[in-house]
Structure formats: structure tokens, C-alpha cells
Amino acid sequence: MASAAKRAKMASGEGALAAFLAWAEREGLRVSPKVCVSREGTVADYGLVAREDLEAGEVLFSVPRTALLSQHTSPLAPLLQKEHASLESSSGWVPLLLCLLHESTDTHSRWAPYLSLWPGFSSLDLPMFWSREERKRLLQGTGVSEAVERDLSSIQEEFSSVVLPFMKAHPDLFNPKVHTLELYKRLVAFVMAYSFQEPLDDEEEGEPNPPVMVPLADLLNHVANHNANLEYSPERLKMVATRPILKGQEIFNTYGELANWQLLHMYGFAEPYPGNTNDAADIPMLTLLQAALEGAKTDQERQLTLEQWDYLCGLEMVGEEGAFVVGWEGVLTEEELYVSLKVLTMPAAEFKALKEPGAAEPSARAGGQLLSKAALPALNPAWKRLLSSAALLALKAYRSDLKSEEETLQQGQTYARLSSRERHALQVRYGEKKVLHHLLQLLSA
Missing domain, CATH: 3.90.1410.10 (set domain protein methyltransferase, domain 1)
Incomplete structure (x- = not known):
């Protein structure tokens, strides 16, 4: 009861x-x-x-x-339009968030019955509200913790440099003691989880449409x-x-x-395996570099690998925070990984010729699907070895192995005792590992 x-x-x-x-x-x-x-x-x-x-x-x-509910329908719309230049930010969400700050604390808001479905926005349980220790324990290797840290840093900077000055300039509308950074974070999560962005027409170009509720x-x-x-x-x-x-x-x-x-x-949720056919796993770009360096047998080969990596950075094919994305049907970041594998496995003489003035830059053939599920087993053996090594290194980044998590999922009572955070994190980790193991199977064929 x-x-x-x-x-x-x-x-x-x-x-x-x-x-x-x-x-x-x-x-x-x-x-x-x-x-x-x-x-x-x-x-x-x-x-x-x-x-x-x-x-x-x-x-x-x-x-x-x-x-x-948007920056165009809110009572603040004329003011936001007038001062739009001062509200620009990397997220592009500030105008809508200011509307939500105002409307969610106004008992006479036109949208009060709508916003009351999420009292205090306290039911939102995105990883940004987990402790850092909990994110590390549950999500290590998934890339979520790193994404959350970037989010929290951006939110803090955006609130301090854009939102707070605007609120102080309009004390008749905002009270910093009510419209706090904590409320702002909750509203960022609300926009992240519940807003929509109308797609641009095929003929349209430029910035994406702002989010709306x-x-x-x-x-x-x-x-x-x-x-x-x-x-x-x-x-x-x-x-x-x-x-x-x-x-x-x-x-x-x-x-x-x-x-x-x-x-x-x-x-704040994950689909239970195997329901999410769009699931994917990241192989950090630096992990591919690590695999190439570990495969080098001499100092000369290691130096060549570092020079090849610098060349790829110059092409903007790789970066310190980037990742190659692998899905069930193959590699989703196909061009970046294709070119990286090609350059990192080049003999010294071929790489020297590549750097000569006027030499054509390496590229993936258009429409070739060279790293699709069907094509991966037929890759150049050196490419397969390098990509396999990178996938194995990516698997080592997790705090648990595939077998132990498979056992937890199969034991109904054990799984049921997990908290919702633990269950969602388990589904994320397990799905990613299954994708990486699938990649390894394709490369070993």
C-alpha cells in the first residue's frame, strides 16, 4: 500500500x-x-x-x-529583442532561459499551469546534478562525465557574464536572490530535456532556430x-x-x-539494451594516438607517429577532446577515422612525400562507405591492428568489464535493487561495450 x-x-x-x-x-x-x-x-x-x-x-x-513558450511569445520579447546583442552566448539559449526564469517565478504567468507540472524542476535527474564522485564511479569511460564538466563550466560562465548583468540592469523583473545560479542550472536541464528546435528548411542556411517549449x-x-x-x-x-x-x-x-x-x-535516462538501435561508443582520438605509439617498435617510429599526428591536427581531422564514433552499422565519423588510419600507418617515405608542397591531402572517397559494417572486415591489416588496439584501450577505460555487467543484467533481483541512476549508467556502459566488442569481431574476421 x-x-x-x-x-x-x-x-x-x-x-x-x-x-x-x-x-x-x-x-x-x-x-x-x-x-x-x-x-x-x-x-x-x-x-x-x-x-x-x-x-x-x-x-x-x-x-x-x-x-x-519562447523568447518571441514571452512578455519579455520586446526587451529581449532590444537587447539581443548583449545576450549572445555559445549556447544560444539565454533569451529562452531568461523567459523561464521570469515565468517560473511569476504566480500570474500565463504558463503557470504548464510549468507547475515540474514543481521546482527538482524531478530532473540529469548527471549534472549527480556528485562528481558518483559520475566518476558510474560513468567512467562513457564520456558523460567530461561532457557534464564542460556543461557546468559553460553554465557558470554564461550566468556570470551574460545573465547576471542583464538581471541587475532590470531589477523590476529579476531578483538575484530568487533567480539564482541553482535555479538557472535547473532551467538549463529543463531546456535540455524538454525543449524542441524547429529544423531549418532545406533552402535555409545559417544558425539553427532557438529552442522553444x-x-x-x-x-x-x-x-x-x-x-x-x-x-x-x-x-x-x-x-x-x-x-x-x-x-x-x-x-x-x-x-x-x-x-x-x-x-x-x-x-536523464537510457534505453535498456538492446532497444536503442542508435546506440554508439566513442573511441577518444587520443586513444588512437596512444595505440599507434604503443605499436611503434623504435624511437624513430614513435617520432614518426607524433609527426603524423601533428599533420592530422593541422588537417583538423583530430583533436585532444575529439572522438571517433562507432555504431552498430559501422563508423559514424568515417572521414576522420579513415584519414587518421591512413596517415598513422604510412611508411616514412610515403609520409615524407605527402608533406611535399603541392601534394594532395588524403581523403576518404566520397560515398565509399569504407568503414561500414560490411567493409570493416576487409580493411588493410595494419589499419585493423591499429583500430583494434584503440578499441581495446577504450574498453580498459571503464571500471568494470562486460561479463560482470552482463551477469548483473541477467540477475533480475540484483538489477532491481539498483537505483535508477545505477540502472541508467549500467545500460550506457553495457551498450557501449557491446558496440566496441562488435567492432572487434568485425576487425578480427
Whole structure:
């Protein structure tokens, strides 16, 4: 039986949901009678469930652009437009975050019933809110910890240099004691996990569209094998079924073709193996250099490897913080890895000729799919040895091996005792290791 505290929390959540749905109707959102927002039968707190069978192409709901929460619809829009030059940042999110700072602390906000679905934004459990020790213990080798450290540094710098001066310049709108760095971090996580970016038209070029909050659409959960998709039109955004959906099934949107480490980093969850067909693993570029240096037999060969690496850096094919990305169907960063393998395995005479003035730069043949799943077994033996060594080094970066994690996943009671953070981190690590082992199998063929 649920505790009194849990029952009160559930009742509070249901009340917030009812208030939101009433608000949505007033704002002109149109919801098909064949679907309902629910807290039951979904993989996360909220979700969309089919009340009746649905056909591909059916509109599940639509949201008028006037109901979106963005830098253009907020009451702050004129001020943000006037001072846009001072709000530029590397993320491009500052205008929306300022709107959210203002709206989330204004009890009379037009979007209050919408934002009340996430009271205090405290339910967001992205790795940026884990302790550094916990990130290291659970996520070592995955690349998530490094991405989070970069995020936290950027958030601190952006808040101090852009947001805080703006708030101090407008004390009638903001109070630094209320609109704190901690709240700002929570809102960054909210935008990261729940916002949408409208894609540019095929003819459009330039900077991507800024993120916007799309009420109702952001309540749908994600799986790689999704069954709905958000479509954009001038007046309304529409969630459309992409294939038949049976009564009682949850309706899933897609957040993009994302690996599990990206899902955990940006959204706070991972898909259980083997559900995420977009899963991938990183081989840090410096790991390829390490493998090449370890394979060198003499000081002269090691010096040649370092010169070849400097040459690749000059081509901007590699970098200290970069990584080669490997998926189930082959290498996703194909050109970078192809050229790197080619240069790092060159004999000294061939490399000397490559550096001569006027020599053509090495490149991957266009459309060749030279590092696809089908092509990897046929690679040059020297390339296979180097890439295999790099993959093995990448596997050593994790704190546990594949076998022990496989045993945990197979032992239902043991897995069930793990915290949600531990389960998500395990799925990330396990999926990445499976991808790397798959790569090794292809290279050993």
C-alpha cells in the first residue's frame, strides 16, 4: 500500500495534470479523443497513451504557435529583442532561459499551469546534478562525465557574464536572490530535456532556430523505435502517428537518433539494451594516438607517429577532446577515422612525400562507405591492428568489464535493487561495450 506521503504526491501530480489540461484547452490545443495524457502505463512520470487503435498519419494533437513558450511569445520579447546583442552566448539559449526564469517565478504567468507540472524542476535527474564522485564511479569511460564538466563550466560562465548583468540592469523583473545560479542550472536541464528546435528548411542556411517549449508535446517519452513525430506548419505544430498504434499502447516521440550516453547526458535516462538501435561508443582520438605509439617498435617510429599526428591536427581531422564514433552499422565519423588510419600507418617515405608542397591531402572517397559494417572486415591489416588496439584501450577505460555487467543484467533481483541512476549508467556502459566488442569481431574476421 502506498504511504501517506506518496499518496499525497500522486494526488498533487494528478491535480497539476488536470489544471494543465484545462489550461491547454483554453489555449487552443486540440487533442484527439483517441489519446490521453497519463501517469499510468508509461515509462516515465507522464506520457501519452492510446485510448483506441490509431492508424498511421492520424493527428494525435496539435499546438498553436501562440501557446509555445519562447523568447518571441514571452512578455519579455520586446526587451529581449532590444537587447539581443548583449545576450549572445555559445549556447544560444539565454533569451529562452531568461523567459523561464521570469515565468517560473511569476504566480500570474500565463504558463503557470504548464510549468507547475515540474514543481521546482527538482524531478530532473540529469548527471549534472549527480556528485562528481558518483559520475566518476558510474560513468567512467562513457564520456558523460567530461561532457557534464564542460556543461557546468559553460553554465557558470554564461550566468556570470551574460545573465547576471542583464538581471541587475532590470531589477523590476529579476531578483538575484530568487533567480539564482541553482535555479538557472535547473532551467538549463529543463531546456535540455524538454525543449524542441524547429529544423531549418532545406533552402535555409545559417544558425539553427532557438529552442522553444512546446506544451503537451514535451510530455511524450522517447524510444528509438518511436511511433509518432512532431510536424511543423505555419500556424500549428502537430504530433502525428507514424505507424499503427494499438489501444493501450504508449505513444513515443523521438528526440533524435541518439546514443544512450547522449540520452543520459541530456535527458536523464537510457534505453535498456538492446532497444536503442542508435546506440554508439566513442573511441577518444587520443586513444588512437596512444595505440599507434604503443605499436611503434623504435624511437624513430614513435617520432614518426607524433609527426603524423601533428599533420592530422593541422588537417583538423583530430583533436585532444575529439572522438571517433562507432555504431552498430559501422563508423559514424568515417572521414576522420579513415584519414587518421591512413596517415598513422604510412611508411616514412610515403609520409615524407605527402608533406611535399603541392601534394594532395588524403581523403576518404566520397560515398565509399569504407568503414561500414560490411567493409570493416576487409580493411588493410595494419589499419585493423591499429583500430583494434584503440578499441581495446577504450574498453580498459571503464571500471568494470562486460561479463560482470552482463551477469548483473541477467540477475533480475540484483538489477532491481539498483537505483535508477545505477540502472541508467549500467545500460550506457553495457551498450557501449557491446558496440566496441562488435567492432572487434568485425576487425578480427
